Structure formats: C-alpha cells, structure tokens
Amino acid sequence: MIWLTWRQFRVQAAAGSAALAALAAVLAVTGPGLADDYASGIAACGTDEACEMFARHFFDQHRTSFQAVLAVVLLLPALVGLFWGAPLITRELEAGTHRLAWSQSVTRTRWLAVKLGVTGLASMLVAGLASLAVTWWASPVDRAAGSEFPRMTPLLFDARGIVPIGYAAFAFVLGVTVGMLVRRTLPAMAVTVAVFTAVQIGMPLLVRPYLLPPTRTTVTVTAGNLDALMADGPGRPFQMRVEAPDPNAWILSNETVDRSGRTVKTVPLYPGTGPCARDKGPETCVAEIGRLGYRQRLVYHPSSRFWAFQWLETGLYGVLTAGLGGFCFWWIRRRLS
Amino acid sequence: MTAIMQARGLGKRYGRRWALTDCTLDIPAGHVVGLVGPNGAGKTTLLSIAAGHIAPTTGEIEVVGARPGGDPGHLARVGFVAQETPVYAGLTVAEHLELGARLNPGWDGALARDRIARLGLEPSRRAGRLSGGQRAQLALTLGIAKRPELLILDEPVAALDPLARRDFMRGLMEAAAEQELSVLLSSHLVSDLERTCDYLVVLTASRIRVAGEVEELLATHHRLTGPRRDPARLPAGQHVVSASHTDRQSTLIVRTEDPIHDPAWTVSALSLEDLVLAYMSEPAETGPRRVLEVQR
Numbered sequence: 001m002i003w004l005t006w007r008q009f010r011v012q013a014a015a016g017s018a019a020l021a022a023l024a025a026v027l028a029v030t031g032p033g034l035a036d037d038y039a040s041g042i043a044a045c046g047t048d049e050a051c052e053m054f055a056r057h058f059f060d061q062h063r064t065s066f067q068a069v070l071a072v073v074l075l076l077p078a079l080v081g082l083f084w085g086a087p088l089i090t091r092e093l094e095a096g097t098h099r100l101a102w103s104q105s106v107t108r109t110r111w112l113a114v115k116l117g118v119t120g121l122a123s124m125l126v127a128g129l130a131s132l133a134v135t136w137w138a139s140p141v142d143r144a145a146g147s148e149f150p151r152m153t154p155l156l157f158d159a160r161g162i163v164p165i166g167y168a169a170f171a172f173v174l175g176v177t178v179g180m181l182v183r184r185t186l187p188a189m190a191v192t193v194a195v196f197t198a199v200q201i202g203m204p205l206l207v208r209p210y211l212l213p214p215t216r217t218t219v220t221v222t223a224g225n226l227d228a229l230m231a232d233g234p235g236r237p238f239q240m241r242v243e244a245p246d247p248n249a250w251i252l253s254n255e256t257v258d259r260s261g262r263t264v265k266t267v268p269l270y271p272g273t274g275p276c277a278r279d280k281g282p283e284t285c286v287a288e289i290g291r292l293g294y295r296q297r298l299v300y301h302p303s304s305r306f307w308a309f310q311w312l313e314t315g316l317y318g319v320l321t322a323g324l325g326g327f328c329f330w331w332i333r334r335r336l337s
Numbered sequence: 338m339t340a341i342m343q344a345r346g347l348g349k350r351y352g353r354r355w356a357l358t359d360c361t362l363d364i365p366a367g368h369v370v371g372l373v374g375p376n377g378a379g380k381t382t383l384l385s386i387a388a389g390h391i392a393p394t395t396g397e398i399e400v401v402g403a404r405p406g407g408d409p410g411h412l413a414r415v416g417f418v419a420q421e422t423p424v425y426a427g428l429t430v431a432e433h434l435e436l437g438a439r440l441n442p443g444w445d446g447a448l449a450r451d452r453i454a455r456l457g458l459e460p461s462r463r464a465g466r467l468s469g470g471q472r473a474q475l476a477l478t479l480g481i482a483k484r485p486e487l488l489i490l491d492e493p494v495a496a497l498d499p500l501a502r503r504d505f506m507r508g509l510m511e512a513a514a515e516q517e518l519s520v521l522l523s524s525h526l527v528s529d530l531e532r533t534c535d536y537l538v539v540l541t542a543s544r545i546r547v548a549g550e551v552e553e554l555l556a557t558h559h560r561l562t563g564p565r566r567d568p569a570r571l572p573a574g575q576h577v578v579s580a581s582h583t584d585r586q587s588t589l590i591v592r593t594e595d596p597i598h599d600p601a602w603t604v605s606a607l608s609l610e611d612l613v614l615a616y617m618s619e620p621a622e623t624g625p626r627r628v629l630e631v632q633r
Contacts, residue, residue: 003439007432008425095426099419100476102390104440105412105483334392 001106001114009119012084016126023072023130027137034062038140059144066141073134073159077167078196080123085175086188088115093183112332116325120172127168135160147243152250152303154204161310166317171196173324180331203313209252211312212305217245218257218297221289223282237266238276240289242296248303259293267294339402341366341487341519342387347396349382356382358543360396364521364536366486368550369513371534372523373613379543380523381420384491387521388417401486413443416485420492422476426465430458433475434482441483449482452508470501474508481512488513490522494529506533527610537609539616546616547592551609558612561589561602572599579615590615 006013038058045051059066089112092098102108142151142160151160158167174196179188219225221242228241241254258264267289269276275288301309340363347360357379364370374380385391386398389406398404403411424433430453438444453460456474458467464475473493480488490509494502510533513520524530530537537554539546547554558578565587568577575593582588590607591597597604607615 001440004436007428007436011427096419096421096423097425099390099417100423100425100479101440103388103412103417103419103480104437105409105442106440107407107409107412110409 001110002118004101005114005118009084009122013122016080016084016122020126020129024133027069027133030065031137034137035140038144055144055146056148059141059146059148062141062144066138066145069134069138070155070159073130073164074155074200076127076130077123077164077171078193078200080126080168081171081175081192081196082189084119084123085172086179086192087185088119088176088179090179090183090185090188093179094185108332109329112329116173116176116328120169123168123172124165127164128162131159131161131164147247150248150250150303152248152301152306152309154208154250157208157250157306157309158200158204161307162314163310163317166314166321167200169321170199170317170324173321173328177324177328177331180328207316208309208313209301211309211316212301214252214299214301215249216297216299218295219245221286221294221296223286226282226286229276229285231271234272235270238269238271239266240294240296242298244298244300244302246300246302246304249300250303251298251300253297253299255297257295257297263297264294267292339366340364340399341368341370341521342398342400344398345396347383347386347393347398349379349386349391350394355543357386357393360540360545362538362545362548364538364548366401366519367517368519368536369510369534370519370521370536370538371530372521372538372540373527373530374523374525374540375617376525378525378540380525380540381491383540384417384489384521384523388415388419388489390417390419409442413441413483414486416480416483416488418473418476418480418488418490418493421496422473422493424464424467424472424475424479427463429461429463430467430475431460433464433479434460437479437482443484445482445484448484449478452478452481456508468501470497470504473497473501473505477505477508477512481516481518484516485518487519487521490520492523492525494524502529509533527613531609537613539613541617554612555607555609557594558590558592558607558615559597560605560607560611561587561591561597562605563587563599563602566601579618 041054041058042051045054089098092101101111138160142149142156149156151157157163171192175188175192178191178195179185182188182191219242221240225242225245226240227243229238230241231238240256244251255263256265256267269285269288272278276285342362342364344360344362347357347362348355349357360383372380372383382391386393387400387405389400389404389412392406401411401414405411405415425436428436434446434449434453437449438446453475456471456478458471458475464472467475473496477490477493480490488509493509494505497505506529509520509522512518522530522534534551536548536550538548563586565582565585568580568587568589571577571589571591574595575591575597578590578592580587580589590611
C-alpha cells in the first residue's frame with residue numbers, strides 16, 4: 001500500500017521538493033550575506049541611536065524580500081491543502097479507481113490510513129523545512145524589525161517556528177475531507193481554500209488572543225513610553241498610544257482611562273495650543289496628561305510567551321487535524337462508495 | 338460446496354429511492370452466474386453490496402460464507418471488477434501487476450504475466466493509453482491473478498466492441514474453468530450471457546424476478562398458444578409470467594413443474610432471451626411480490 005501511495009504521489013512530491021529546493025537555494029545564497037551585513041552594521045554603529053538608525057535602514061532595505069518570504073510561508077499550507085489534500089481521494093473517485101483499490105486484499109481503512117499518513121507526513125515535513133529555512137534566513141531582518149514587526153504579532157507569528165507544520169497538516173486533512181464530501185477535484189480545491197483562509201483569519205482574531213490570559217496593566221504616560229499622540233485635525237482632541245513595558249509584545253488593546261477608570265477615546269488637549277503646543281516639548285504635555293489623571297490601560301501578550309503560543313496553537317491545529325482525520329475514517333467506512 | 342452468495346431480505350435505499358428491495362438469493366458455488374436486468378434495475382447496487390463496497394440498508398448477506406468487505410482475509414477470497422473496468426491511467430501495465438502483487442497475499446504472478454503476454458499487452462505501456470478492450474482485460478487479469486474463490490464483474494463488456502467482447506468472455510471462461518472459479522457477472526443484454534452462464538438471476542425495478550440454473554429454467558417455462566382464455570383459470574401449479582391476447586387467441590408464458598395436458602394449448606419451448614424478456618416485461622403487480630425460485 002505504501003508502494004502504491006508513493007507511486008501515485010511521486011509527481012506531486014517531485015514538484016513540491018523542487019519548489020522547496022528552489023526556495024532553499026535562494027535563501028542559502030542570500031542568507032549568509034544578509035547575516036554578515038547585519039552583524040557588521042551592528043558592530044560598527046556605536047551609539048544606541050545610531051544602531052537604531054541602522055536597524056531601521058536595514059529593515060527598510062530588505063522589507064520587500066522579507067515580505068515575499070513571509071508570503072511564501074503563509075501560502076505554503078494552503079498550497080499543500082489545495083494540491084496534495086483535495087485531489088488525494090477525489091482523483092480516485094473521479095476515475096473510479098477507488099473501486100479497483102478496494103477490490104484488492106486491503107481494507108479501505110488501511111488504504112486511507114496509508115494515503116493520509118504518507119502524504120500528511122510529507123506535508124508536515126515540507127512546511128517544517130520551509131519554516132526552518134525561512135526562520136534562519138530572516139533572523140537578522142526579524143531582529144532589525146524589532147518592535148516595528150514583533151514576531152508575536154499575527155502574520156509573522158504564523159510564519160515562524162512550528163505553527164506552519166500544524167497549519168500544513170490541518171490544510172492537508174481539510175483538503176482530503178472536503179474532497180471526500182464534494183467528490184470533485186476543482187470544487188473541492190475551491191472550498192478547501194475558502195475554508196482554510198477563513199480559519200487562518202479567524203484564528204488570530206478570535207481564538208489566539210484567548211489561548212492564555214493576557215497581561216493587563218495600567219501605566220502612567222511618560223515621555224519615554226509615549227508611542228503616538230494623534231489628533232484628527234487642528235482643534236480636535238488628542239488620542240494616545242503608549243509602548244508596552246515589553247517592546248516586542250503583542251498588544252491587544254491600548255486605551256486611555258480617566259481618573260475614575262472609565263475608558264475614554266481622547267484627552268482634552270489640543271494640537272497647537274496649551275501645554276501640548278509644538279514648541280513646548282513632550283515633557284510638558286505628558287506632565288499635563290498626568291496632572292489631569294489620564295493613564296493608559298494595556299492588554300498584551302509579552303514576547304516571552306512566543307513559544308508557549310507556538311506550542312498551544314500547533315496543538316490546537318493538531319486536535320483539529322485529528323478530528324477531521326477521524327471523520328474521514330468514519331465517512332469512508334460508512335458513507336463512501 | 339458452500340453457497341457463494343446468500344441474501345435474505347436485502348435492500349438498499351438512496352435517499353427516498355430503493356435501488357434494491359427485498360432481495361433473497363441462494364446461489365450455489367461452481368457456477369457462472371449471469372445477473373441480467375435493464376439499466377437502473379439495481380444490478381450495480383447488488384454487486385457493490387456483494388463486493389463490500391456499500392452496506393445494505395436492510396437484510397443480511399453472506400458472500401463465500403462471510404459478510405463482505407470486513408477483513409483482508411475475506412477481501413482476498415472475492416475478486417471484483419467494477420463497472421467501466423477502472424485502472425490507474427498513470428500507471429503502466431507492469432505497475433498494475435506490481436500493485437496486485439503487493440496488495441494481495443495470494444497473488445499468482447506467473448498467471449498474471451502469462452495472461453498479459455498472451456494478450457500482447459506491452460508491460461511498459463501506460464494503462465491510460467490502452468484501448469477499452471485492453472483495459473478491461475487488464476482489470477480482469479488483476480481480478481483473476483488474485484486467485485479469488487468468487488469473481489464478481491459489473492457490466493464488464495458493456496463498453497466493448499463485439500470482438501473485444503468475445504475475447505473478454507473467452508478469457509473469463511478459460512479462467513473460470515482452469516481455476517474452478519465461481520463467477521458472478523451482470524449485463525443488460527442476455528446475448529452476452531447466453532453462451533456462458535449456467536445460472537441466471539433476473540433483476541428488474543429493484544426486485545429479483547427469477548433465479549435458477551439455466552437448464553431448470555428452460556425446462557420449467559413454456560409458451561402456450563391457444564384460443565383466448567382468462568389466465569386466472571389455469572390449473573394450480575401453472576404460474577403465468579406474461580400473457581398477451583388478441584381477439585381470438587391468447588399467448589401465455591407460464592412456469593410449471595408439471596407437464597401440460599390441456600389439448601387446447603400449443604406448447605413450445607422458450608429461448609433464454611424470450612424467458613428473460615418475459616420476466617422483464619412482467620407488469621407491476623399489486624400486493625406483496627412473490628419471489629420466484631426454481632427448486633433444484
């Protein structure tokens with residue numbers, strides 16, 4: 001059965017390996033240069049300010065390739081579900097060859113188990129290798145990006161560490177399941193992509209923030225932690241944002257509260273006039289905000305939780321994958337013919 | 338010998354439609370069994386249940402002594418060539434034999450290679466580039482070389498031209514004779530089965546109409562022609578399968594164990610095709626359906 005599964009899978013496997021090899025080659029050629037540039041720049045910059053300037057410049061310089069590589073890792077699981085998962089069973093159903101396979105001395109449970117096992121492991125392997133290669137390649141850019149693009153935040157979190165393996169396994173089994181239900185390859189591909197995209201959007205918005213209880217803190221605004229003071233226009237009150245105590249944290253909410261602890265949108269200070277006029281400097285403005293009793297309430301996940309979240313989310317996708325897999329076995333025994 | 342197939346009250350429903358209703362059968366081993374009926378009668382449903390590919394909604398079935406489709410040991414004892422004789426288009430002929438060898442413990446590699454050589458199939462040719470007849474032969478080779486006790490074939494020759502049809506049936510008959518294989522095959526054409534089957538099952542509109550050895554069936558069915566008369570007034574023991582009347586004359590096809598003595602009738606023998614057609618055109622009856630079985 002493994003022989004047959006491999007024989008049927010080998011063209012797709014070759015295509016996947018070729019794509020992975022191409023990615024690896026590009027990363028291997030550019031990676032060491034990137035790391036050297038960053039290391040020498042950081043060694044030469046001297047002052048903190050100069051180093052920050054360098055990091056910002058370095059990140060801007062490599063922003064395009066950083067985003068391209070990010071997109072590759074984000075898209076990879078969807079591609080796996082699309083081209084490896086969805087056709088796995090529909091191809092057999094469309095050609096009727098499942099009835100040839102089931103007429104051999106192999107139960108259909110074993111037939112499905114081997115197909116799912118071999119191709120599913122290949123999916124996870126590809127995603128794991130791609131994530132590993134990209135995490136290695138991008139580590140200087142990630143460091144340069146710093147608080148502008150912390151790895152705890154959605155998108156970057158999804159493309160680093162071990163979660164891509166969980167995504168690939170889930171996307172693959174999702175493709176197989178949809179294929180079994182829809183029974184036709186092209187509609188199955190379309191439904192797979194739609195469902196997977198919905199799950200990937202829903203996850204960071206609706207589920208991930210609650211995997212662990214976030215840290216809540218209310219801080220006094222200082223010139224050091226003030227991140228932004230914005231007004232919609234001249235004569236409109238200011239809105240505030242501050243930096244979390246942990247600059248690489250994933251901030252879920254960043255709101256202003258008044259003396260009695262109520263959430264307010266704005267503080268009664270205006271650009272151009274009063275303590276926050278441009279010529280006064282930030283200290284005066286911040287002191288006035290403090291005197292009026294406004295503080296900033298932060299809800300965030302500190303960057304130290306990166307791996308805890310990686311494991312939790314991979315585990316969650318593992319459970320989803322196992323659930324869909326179990327459904328596939330039930331369906332093939334009871335309903336499919 | 339044990340029965341190759343025993344079914345009791347077997348039924349299969351798809352949504353609200355019954356594809357097979359109240360099917361009771363007892364087919365002894367050692368026969369080439371023809372399952373005949375019009376398209377959509379439920380032949381594929383019955384054979385798919387027998388092969389274990391679908392589960393029945395009601396009733397019991399045993400194939401070569403056990404419920405179909407359960408364990409690999411039982412799968413090895415029943416071969417199945419599905420409708421349209423599917424093969425993997427991307428795999429070569431040799432790879433199909435490899436597939437058979439790897440997936441079947443009782444695989445007869447010499448037999449398979451020999452058959453492929455005799456058929457003149459190139460082992461390196463992709464199955465997708467074979468003709469319909471060659472594809473059917475490849476599927477048949479996989480079914481035979483697995484060395485089952487019973488080989489089930491669902492409309493294996495429906496898509497073939499007459500020459501390929503004859504070659505296929507010849508190959509099947511040779512294998513059945515050489516390996517003492519029981520064969521159960523379906524067709525919507527009696528002519529496909531006439532020369533090869535010694536046991537016949539007629540299935541129309543999801544129900545079994547008649548089942549029995551061909552010789553017995555031919556010996557117990559007669560065409561009666563005579564002056565017009567009400568079929569209900571025939572002696573007990575004469576079951577009317579079909580009746581047609583003109584103003585003066587009645588033509589009946591009856592099944593009976595007894596000789597026909599009434600001098601008013603001209604009695605003539607039926608061909609197998611006539612017999613099957615009579616059952617296929619049998620009007621839908623009211624009340625509970627009789628399942629006819631010819632006693633051995």
